[in-house]
Amino acid sequence: MKQNFIAGKWVDTAHSVKSINPSNLEETIGIYAQGGKEDVDQAVNAAQKAQKSWAETSIQARSDFLDRVGNVLMERSESIGRMLSRDEGKTLVEGIGETVRAAQIMKYFAGEALRIKGVHLPSVRPGIDVEIHREPVGVIGVITPWNFPIAIPVWKIAPALAYGNSVVFKPAELVPACAWILVDILRECGLPEGVVNLVMGKGSEVGQAMIDHEGIQAVSFTGSVVTGREIAKSCAALGKKVQCEMGGKNPLIVLKDADLKAAVNGAINGAFFSTGQRCTASSRILVEDQIYDSFSEQFIQSMNQLTVGDALDSETKIGPVIDDRQLKIDLDYIALAKQEGCEVIGGAYMEEKNHKKGYYLHPVTFLKAKNQMRIAQEEIFGPCAALLKVSDFEDAIEQANDIKFGLSAGIYTNDLTKARAFKKRSRAGMVMVNQPTAGVDPHAPFGGIKSSSYGAREQGFAAIEFYTNMKTAYIG
Ligand code: ADP
Numbered sequence: 357m358k359q360n361f362i363a364g365k366w367v368d369t370a371h372s373v374k375s376i377n378p379s380n381l382e383e384t385i386g387i388y389a390q391g392g393k394e395d396v397d398q399a400v401n402a403a404q405k406a407q408k409s410w411a412e413t414s415i416q417a418r419s420d421f422l423d424r425v426g427n428v429l430m431e432r433s434e435s436i437g438r439m440l441s442r443d444e445g446k447t448l449v450e451g452i453g454e455t456v457r458a459a460q461i462m463k464y465f466a467g468e469a470l471r472i473k474g475v476h477l478p479s480v481r482p483g484i485d486v487e488i489h490r491e492p493v494g495v496i497g498v499i500t501p502w503n504f505p506i507a508i509p510v511w512k513i514a515p516a517l518a519y520g521n522s523v524v525f526k527p528a529e530l531v532p533a534c535a536w537i538l539v540d541i542l543r544e545c546g547l548p549e550g551v552v553n554l555v556m557g558k559g560s561e562v563g564q565a566m567i568d569h570e571g572i573q574a575v576s577f578t579g580s581v582v583t584g585r586e587i588a589k590s591c592a593a594l595g596k597k598v599q600c601e602m603g604g605k606n607p608l609i610v611l612k613d614a615d616l617k618a619a620v621n622g623a624i625n626g627a628f629f630s631t632g633q634r635c636t637a638s639s640r641i642l643v644e645d646q647i648y649d650s651f652s653e654q655f656i657q658s659m660n661q662l663t664v665g666d667a668l669d670s671e672t673k674i675g676p677v678i679d680d681r682q683l684k685i686d687l688d689y690i691a692l693a694k695q696e697g698c699e700v701i702g703g704a705y706m707e708e709k710n711h712k713k714g715y716y717l718h719p720v721t722f723l724k725a726k727n728q729m730r731i732a733q734e735e736i737f738g739p740c741a742a743l744l745k746v747s748d749f750e751d752a753i754e755q756a757n758d759i760k761f762g763l764s765a766g767i768y769t770n771d772l773t774k775a776r777a778f779k780k781r782s783r784a785g786m787v788m789v790n791q792p793t794a795g796v797d798p799h800a801p802f803g804g805i806k807s808s809s810y811g812a813r814e815q816g817f818a819a820i821e822f823y824t825n826m827k828t829a830y831i832g
Contacts, residue, residue: 363402364549399553406550411520426462492520599811604763607756626792686738763804
């Protein structure tokens with residue numbers, strides 16, 4: 357059994373879970389510990405003890421540590437990527453790409469650890485200096501989802517450590533493999549005892565215990581809207597800092613003047629890559645009336661060429677759905693699309709591919725979708741794209757914004773005036789011009805508005821807001 361890691365030691369638990377390969381349901385990836393409330397108590401205790409000396413460790417030592425971890429992630433990106441693909445089901449190219457991304461984020465924050473700035477202000481009173489510093493928050497609770505099993509943990513843990521915090525980390529139950537590997541690499545690179553503690557287990561037990569624990573000062577969460585909202589509420593009641601990245605239902609507008617080939621490629625990538633299991637997926641594609649038919653035809657043609665299969669097969673472009681629960685959600689929405697009056701193309705479920713049982717779902721397009729339909733408003737998190745018709749740019753913007761989410765939004769156009777208007781009027785945290793809605797840089801702030809995000813932005817220079825507190829000093 358792969359154990360939890362608390363106070364610098366691997367720790368047994370009474371319960372464990374099997375992690376299964378979604379490309380081959382007969383293959384067990386490993387047996388992983390399932391902790392409980394007592395493990396959280398011990399982890400928080402260890403993190404509290406470790407935090408002060410970690411915060412006092414020189415910024416050079418913290419930077420060097422993160423840099424070493426980044427190097428190891430990069431060197432092992434092939435093997436970690438392979439494990440990621442087996443555990444989560446994204447293709448090997450995507451699995452390796454995500455691991456490289458995690459390494460880059462580590463290295464970015466290795467640099468940021470050396471760039472913690474303060475501000476000096478003259479006082480309004482003579483003979484006094486005013487200085488504003490950044491201080492660590494304390495113990496950070498990190499709760500992560502299954503769709504990016506190494507990048508999301510890293511983009512929370514790296515800034516937490518860079519700015520002098522300690523961490524209690526609970527990965528998603530479905531994908532413990534990369535979380536375990538990451539923590540083992542931290543250990544191997546010289547992580548001081550208690551600075552990062554891994555408590556694998558259920559959200560309702562381990563996650564909830566972390567939220568409720570008074571020794572955790574801040575919680576960084578990525579996951580569903582329902583859970584995120586509850587977490588934000590509980591944290592507010594306890595006066596904790598909280599940051600929630602939640603769902604998306606991202607619009608991608610295609611105007612009649614767009615480069616059609618580029619638009620089709622961008623839409624295919626945004627809608628279906630990573631099996632559509634990205635919060636930035638392009639799940640509502642709003643196409644101008646005059647090109648709706650030609651766009652749809654090319655889009656469906658490209659969709660039908662995407663090979664669905666074992667995440668590790670080199671010809672696979674779309675890996676399996678993560679598990680049976682998500683598969684049922686996807687299939688239910690496909691059935692709903694028909695009921696709501698869409699023409700449904702694709703979406704066949706294959707129980708088996710090349711003699712391997714897996715959650716194989718062919719990508720699906722919902723033609724003739726309308727903005728009020730549930731399939732155009734609710735996040736599905738599967739390889740499902742709704743194609744909506746819009747009469748012009750104004751109509752496109754209006755429909756794109758007419759949704760409770762606001763994570764990412766995109767447009768394909770060659771009209772500079774419309775591109776600029778879109779950038780300005782789009783009600784989303786991230787806007788893309790002639791780019792898919794998914795696929796972001798590791799050094800730029802990430803996050804949304806409306807129901808998509810709550811709290812300070814993640815990543816890049818923005819991460820310091822969440823992972824530090826400000827102190828204002830008056831020196832007379
Ligand atoms: P999904 O439906 O995609 O699994 P969730 O929001 O349920 O998304 O899960 C995201 C993360 O939040 C996972 O690590 C999960 O274990 C955790 N989680 C779920 N419920 C709770 C809870 N009540 N308190 C804290 N964490 C939770």
